[in-house]
Amino acid sequence: GAGVSQSPSNKVTEKGKDVELRCDPISGHTALYWYRQSLGQGLEFLIYFQGNSAPDKSGLPSDRFSAERTGGSVSTLTIQRTQQEDSAVYLCASSLQGPYNEQFFGPGTRLTVL
Amino acid sequence: QKEVEQNSGPLSVPEGAIASLNCTYSDRGSQSFFWYRQYSGKSPELIMSIYSNGDKEDGRFTAQLNKASQYVSLLIRDSQPSDSATYLCAVKGSGGFKTIFGAGTRLFVKA
Numbered sequence: 001g002a003g004v005s006q007s008p009s010n011k012v013t014e015k016g017k018d019v020e021l022r023c024d025p026i027s028g029h030t031a032l033y034w035y036r037q038s039l040g041q042g043l044e045f046l047i048y049f050q051g052n053s054a055p056d057k058s059g060l061p062s063d064r065f066s067a068e069r070t071g072g073s074v075s076t077l078t079i080q081r082t083q084q085e086d087s088a089v090y091l092c093a094s095s096l097q098g099p100y101n102e103q104f105f106g107p108g109t110r111l112t113v114l
Numbered sequence: 115q116k117e118v119e120q121n122s123g124p125l126s127v128p129e130g131a132i133a134s135l136n137c138t139y140s141d142r143g144s145q146s147f148f149w150y151r152q153y154s155g156k157s158p159e160l161i162m163s164i165y166s167n168g169d170k171e172d173g174r175f176t177a178q179l180n181k182a183s184q185y186v187s188l189l190i191r192d193s194q195p196s197d198s199a200t201y202l203c204a205v206k207g208s209g210g211f212k213t214i215f216g217a218g219t220r221l222f223v224k225a
Binding site for chain 1: 145146148156157158159160163165202204206211212213214215216217218
């Protein structure tokens with residue numbers, strides 16, 4: 001079946017502009033995660049959605065970052081007033097519900113803020 | 115103390131040798147543990163998961179878990195140049211959903 005998809009694959013924007021990144025999880029996966037990976041660094045947790053529960057936003061680095069998940073499926077990560085330090089690869093992952101289920105990652109969106 | 119710690123490496127092993135990758139974690143209530151492989155410029159891909167103390171083998175890969183020592187490792191037997199990548203240790207904490215990733219260990223397998 002289809003894996004996790006993300007769009008766009010690359011995004012170049014100017015400092016101060018808003019950007020939206022999209023994630024389409026694996027069908028049937030109720031859990032969805034967003035991570036950020038700066039060049040040569042590990043994965044930084046941003047936000048987690050599980051079904052209809054309130055999302056865990058504890059990893060969002062500032063109030064310029066927000067995310068929503070419509071209908072329990074597609075998710076959009078929005079970064080307002082982008083800064084150069086926001087440049088990174090943004091990865092989305094999805095999994096089945098429960099503590100023993102693996103996450104499967106999308107190909108990522110590479111964001112470059114000029 | 116970081117929640118999930120790995121040696122950043124690089125770890126260099128000759129082709130055919132055993133590569134040993136280590137990871138420690140701080141949340142004693144953690145329930146599940148994962149190893150991901152990430153090639154440069156690509157997203158992480160799952161190699162193995164382990165939930166119980168002991169060893170779990172899958173082909174050339176063996177994951178080892180010791181919850182008392184809060185330690186998980188990955189052994190790669192008969193290492194190949196194609197195994198050269200960054201290996202990420204991931205731990206799902208006692209809350210059951212949030213997964214914390216280590217910074218990764220870079221592995222080089224020399225032909």
